[in-house]
Amino acid sequence: AVQMTQSPSSLSASVGDRVTITCRASQDIRTDLGWYQQRPGKAPKLLIFAASNLHGGVPSRFSGSGSGSDFTLTISSLQPEDFATYYCGQAYNYPRTFGQGTKVEIK
Amino acid sequence: EVQLVESGGGLVQPGGSLRLSCAASGFSFIDFSINWVRQAPGKGLEWISYISMSGGTIYYADSVKGRFTISRDNAKNSLYLQMSSLTAEDTAVYYCARAVAFDVWGQGTMVTVSS
Numbered sequence: 001a002v003q004m005t006q007s008p009s010s011l012s013a014s015v016g017d018r019v020t021i022t023c024r025a026s027q028d029i030r031t032d033l034g035w036y037q038q039r040p041g042k043a044p045k046l047l048i049f050a051a052s053n054l055h056g057g058v059p060s061r062f063s064g065s066g067s068g069s070d071f072t073l074t075i076s077s078l079q080p081e082d083f084a085t086y087y088c089g090q091a092y093n094y095p096r097t098f099g100q101g102t103k104v105e106i107k
Numbered sequence: 108e109v110q111l112v113e114s115g116g117g118l119v120q121p122g123g124s125l126r127l128s129c130a131a132s133g134f135s136f137i138d139f140s141i142n143w144v145r146q147a148p149g150k151g152l153e154w155i156s157y158i159s160m161s162g163g164t165i166y167y168a169d170s171v172k173g174r175f176t177i178s179r180d181n182a183k184n185s186l187y188l189q190m191s192s193l194t195a196e197d198t199a200v201y202y203c204a205r206a207v208a209f210d211v212w213g214q215g216t217m218v219t220v221s222s
Contacts, residue, residue: 034208043202043212087152091207094166096154
């Protein structure tokens with residue numbers, strides 16, 4: 001199975017900060033990667049699909065990049081509603097696998 | 108509104124069985140594959156099963172293979188997960204998630220395996 005490794009596991013940031021989360025796959029997964037946001041007690045939501053495509057309704061401050069085995073999620077200016085846990089997940093093959101998550105907390 | 112709604116969770120004893128359902132609305136259910144994803148308390152996301160649009164292709168995670176059975180009824184716009192031989196490690200919130208991209212998620216249903 002493809003292993004997905006996210007870093008950092010958690011970070012503290014302030015409103016307005018630029019935040020970057022990285023995800024590394026254990027093999028080449030082309031651009032078959034999604035990013036998901038999960039607020040406490042809520043279901044995950046798709047933010048980015050195919051590594052860099054913004055899902056409908058997602059604010060443009062979110063962006064994704066990368067291909068092969070290295071990927072990045074960037075939040076250009078952190079907003080109060082962005083404090084959440086973020087997961088990457090590969091869509092290259094089954095079994096589908098996720099990173100361990102990155103918790104973005106308020107500084 | 109495009110929606111997935113899970114039901115059927117609850118408290119079950121170790122070794123017991125439970126059947127989860129996922130009701131779809133607001134889109135053409137037959138045109139989409141569906142997955143089950145679970146999340147143990149305080150833990151990350153774990154994909155556990157996939158079923159294709161017609162139901163002809165099915166995959167399972169090793170952790171549930173031989174114990175869980177995924178199925179769908181396209182006439183009823185519904186997805187199911189039959190779970191048996193449950194253990195404490197199966198305690199989790201169970202979500203259904205649409206398509207390859209997991210672009211729509213249900214709100215989840217909690218399964219607790221405990222005596």
